Amino acid sequence: MGCVHGKCFGRFKKFFCFSCSFDCLCCVSCSHCQASCTAAAGDDSFGDNEIAPSQLRGRCGLSHVLTGASLSAADVPSAGLRLHFSTLTQRGYYPDEPDRTNEDSFCVKLRLQGDPELHLFGVFDGHGKFGAQCSEFVRDKLPDFLAADARLPENPVEAFNSAFAATNRALRESAIDDSNSGTTAIAVLVRGDTLFVANVGDSRAVSGVRKDERVVAEELSSDQTPFRRDECERVKRCGARVLTIDQIDGVKDPNVECWDEKDPDPPRVWVQDGKYPGTAFTRSVGDATAESVGVVAVPEVKEVNITDDHAFFVIASDGVFQFLSSQAVVDMVSSFVDLRNACSAVAAESYKLWLEKDYRTDDITIIVVQIEDLSEISFPCIPRKGNVDSLLLSDMIALECHDCHIRRGVQPQESVKLIQRLRVTAIKKYKRRRRLGRILAAISMAACIARLEAIGVVEPASCFLPLKRKMKSGLNTICPAASADGPRVGPSPSLGAGG
Numbered sequence: 193m194g195c196v197h198g199k200c201f202g203r204f205k206k207f208f209c210f211s212c213s214f215d216c217l218c219c220v221s222c223s224h225c226q227a228s229c230t231a232a233a234g235d236d237s238f239g240d241n242e243i244a245p246s247q248l249r250g251r252c253g254l255s256h257v258l259t260g261a262s263l264s265a266a267d268v269p270s271a272g273l274r275l276h277f278s279t280l281t282q283r284g285y286y287p288d289e290p291d292r293t294n295e296d297s298f299c300v301k302l303r304l305q306g307d308p309e310l311h312l313f314g315v316f317d318g319h320g321k322f323g324a325q326c327s328e329f330v331r332d333k334l335p336d337f338l339a340a341d342a343r344l345p346e347n348p349v350e351a352f353n354s355a356f357a358a359t360n361r362a363l364r365e366s367a368i369d370d371s372n373s374g375t376t377a378i379a380v381l382v383r384g385d386t387l388f389v390a391n392v393g394d395s396r397a398v399s400g401v402r403k404d405e406r407v408v409a410e411e412l413s414s415d416q417t418p419f420r421r422d423e424c425e426r427v428k429r430c431g432a433r434v435l436t437i438d439q440i441d442g443v444k445d446p447n448v449e450c451w452d453e454k455d456p457d458p459p460r461v462w463v464q465d466g467k468y469p470g471t472a473f474t475r476s477v478g479d480a481t482a483e484s485v486g487v488v489a490v491p492e493v494k495e496v497n498i499t500d501d502h503a504f505f506v507i508a509s510d511g512v513f514q515f516l517s518s519q520a521v522v523d524m525v526s527s528f529v530d531l532r533n534a535c536s537a538v539a540a541e542s543y544k545l546w547l548e549k550d551y552r553t554d555d556i557t558i559i560v561v562q563i564e565d566l567s568e569i570s571f572p573c574i575p576r577k578g579n580v581d582s583l584l585l586s587d588m589i590a591l592e593c594h595d596c597h598i599r600r601g602v603q604p605q606e607s608v609k610l611i612q613r614l615r616v617t618a619i620k621k622y623k624r625r626r627r628l629g630r631i632l633a634a635i636s637m638a639a640c641i642a643r644l645e646a647i648g649v650v651e652p653a654s655c656f657l658p659l660k661r662k663m664k665s666g667l668n669t670i671c672p673a674a675s676a677d678g679p680r681v682g683p684s685p686s687l688g689a690g691g
Contacts, residue, residue, distance in 0.1 A: 263532050266302045266311050271385035271498065272566045275311060278531035281557040282539050284511065285547070295323040295375075296509050296557040297331040304339045304381075311382040312338065315395050315557050317509040319471075320373025326478045327375040329368060333359045334377065348381050349493045352390040360477050360489035372469055374478025377491075378413060380507055380561075385498045387505065389413050390491040394473045398518040399496070399505040400526055407503055407526040409518040412494060415510075416475040418459035419451060423474040430486030433462040440467060456549065461487055504562040511554035512538060515545035531560045 265276045283294035295318035304310040312335055318327030337355035338344055344351040356377070363370050376393020389397050389412045397412035418424045418434045428434060436457045438444040451459045460470045461482060469482040476482065477489045506521055513521070521538055528534035539556050546553035 263530075264300075267566065268309055268311070268382060268384060269566075270309050273385065273498070274564045274566050275382065276531060276562040276564060277313065277559060278535045279557075279559045280532075280535040280539055282543070282555065284555040285543070285553040287552060293324040294555050295319065295327055296511070296555040297324075297327045298507075298557050298559060299331045299335055300559070301335045301339070304335070305344060307345060309382075309384050310345065312379060313382075313507055313559050313561060314377065314379035315507045315509055315559060316375045316377050317393065317395050317511070317555070317557070318373070318375040319476075320370075320479070322368050322370065322373040323375065325368045326363060326370055326373050329363055329366060330359055330375050330377055330477050333362055334379065338381075344381075345383065348383060348388040349495070352379070352381070352388065352491055352493050356390070356392060356477065356489050356491050363478050364480060368478075370478035371480045372482075374476040374482070376473060376476050376510075378507055380412070380505065382561075387412065387496040387498060389494045389496065391416065391494075392475045392477060392489055392491045394510045394513075395508065396510070396513045396518070397505060397507045398522060400503045400522040401499075402501040402503055407522055409522040411518060412496060412505060414492065415473075415513075416492070417473050418461065419453055420474070424459070427461050427474050427486035430484075431464060432485035432487075433464055434459050435462060436460065437470075461485060498563060500565070502563050504560060506538075506558065506560050508538070508558040509554070509556065511546075511556035512542045512558055514542070514554060515549060516542055525560055531562060534560050 262280075263276070263278045265274055267274050277300065279298055279300065281294060281296050281298060284292070286292045297316045297318070299312070299314045299316075301312040301314075304312055314331065314334065316327040316331050318324050320326070334355055337358045338351055341351040341354055343354075363374075376395050378389070378391045378393070378395040378397055380397055381388040381390070387399075391397070391413040394415045394417050395413075396415060399410045399412055400407040401410045414420065416423050418427070424434050433440075434449075435446050436444065436451065436455075436459050438457055439446040440460075440462060449459075458472045460472050461474060462468065462470060463481070463485055469479060469487070471479065471482050471487055474486065475488055475490065479487050483489075504525060506525060508521070516538070520541075524538050524541065525531075525534040528537060535558050538558055542556050543553050
């Protein structure tokens with residue numbers, strides 16, 4: 193796991209952890225990242241700096257020590273999916289306020305209403321004097337209102353609208369002063385094979401979708417800021433002025449709307465006769481003053497069907513997307529096998545860009561959720577992670593790992609059945625890709641060794657390392673013994689060997 197601070201991320205050594213089977217990137221020269229992690233209070237609820245209890249090894253309840261990035265998983269039985277997710281939140285760097293609280297928060301609520309088909313992921317970015325309290329309040333209350341709504345399984349859109357309205361009212365009635373404080377909120381509800389994305393503010397959700405030979409970004413939400421013409425006109429109809437700070441101070445002409453999204457002085461929402469509230473977003477929870485000029489807690493809810501091409505989705509605060517595009521974030525996430533490393537890399541790059549552009553950084557929070565087909569999950573002893581390449585590789589290596597056979601009691605004959613499922617998965621996923629040859633070759637080697645082991649010719653431990661080396665080298669080598677008790681499957685010459 194790399195350090196989340198840009199100035200030292202990358203100066204790491206790579207180690208292989210035999211206890212959890214992960215390659216860990218360990219920072220060797222950082223004194224910043226000493227985040228503490230505590231067990232979650234509830235079985236299926238994860239919040240800031242919280243991870244699933246370590247006893248839940250089957251759900252991969254693991255956490256990186258340096259950054260506090262966690263890793264866990266949840267199944268969606270009806271859709272045949274498993275969701276692997278990692279979370280990370282990092283307090284911003286404020287040289288004038290070294291003790292400033294992290295105003296970001298997040299939540300992961302699994303099995304809402306006790307339903308294994310309903311899982312909620314949310315990120316909340318507080319602002320104002322009591323921004324941290326507002327963020328935490330909404331983090332806690334919004335899932336509760338959703339879980340209490342009987343309409344949630346059948347009509348998530350109505351449930352989201354009702355929950356946001358109820359949360360906003362509850363915040364207004366609480367002891368927290370939300371007159372000039374509040375929080376943005378973005379929540380993704382997984383219901384079977386469908387995502388429902390509810391957004392209030394300028395945090396963002398984006399999915400990584402496989403297309404041809406790359407993973408492309410698909411927006412799951414639209415930032416609600418004055419840069420959006422429809423949002424700008426809406427708040428104006430509610431009586432707001434939309435101006436940059438230079439415009440409201442008279443430095444620039446207030447009648448000219450020549451705003452640039454790369455400009456560090458964005459358009460903001462102001463009341464007609466004062467220099468407040470000055471929000472750079474047009475929707476939020478809380479912000480009683482801003483609500484009078486159209487900054488409301490009404491979410492935009494988008495429905496997206498999960499397809500075989502959806503690899504993962506990312507939810508993050510604007511601390512990430514202020515200087516990183518959606519495609520840049522998707523590119524970074526898709527380049528990592530371990531989701532925790534992906535979270536740390538995105539946070540590190542965001543941190544670095546903030547310091548290049550400004551004297552401080554914003555708080556940074558990110559959730560990465562990988563979507564995996566349950567039919568591809570065949571061997572439970574190794575924590576699941578990464579893309580299909582690495583998943584197949586993990587399964588095949590696990591077949592020949594003597595320790596796995598001993599601990600899990602997997603018999604060689606069962607391994608042969610697993611090989612058949614792996615071969616079908618590889619053909620299904622790589623029928624239009626050049627990686628098929630390499631994958632099928634590796635599967636053939638694994639099949640050969642499993643069959644030899646089944647008849648007592650070799651011991652698993654003796655063939656584990658050679659198999660691992662051959663699969664990693666991508667050699668299209670087919671062991672002749674593979675045809676001893678079954679058809680030999682080799683790479684397609686027309687598809688080539690490498691990816």
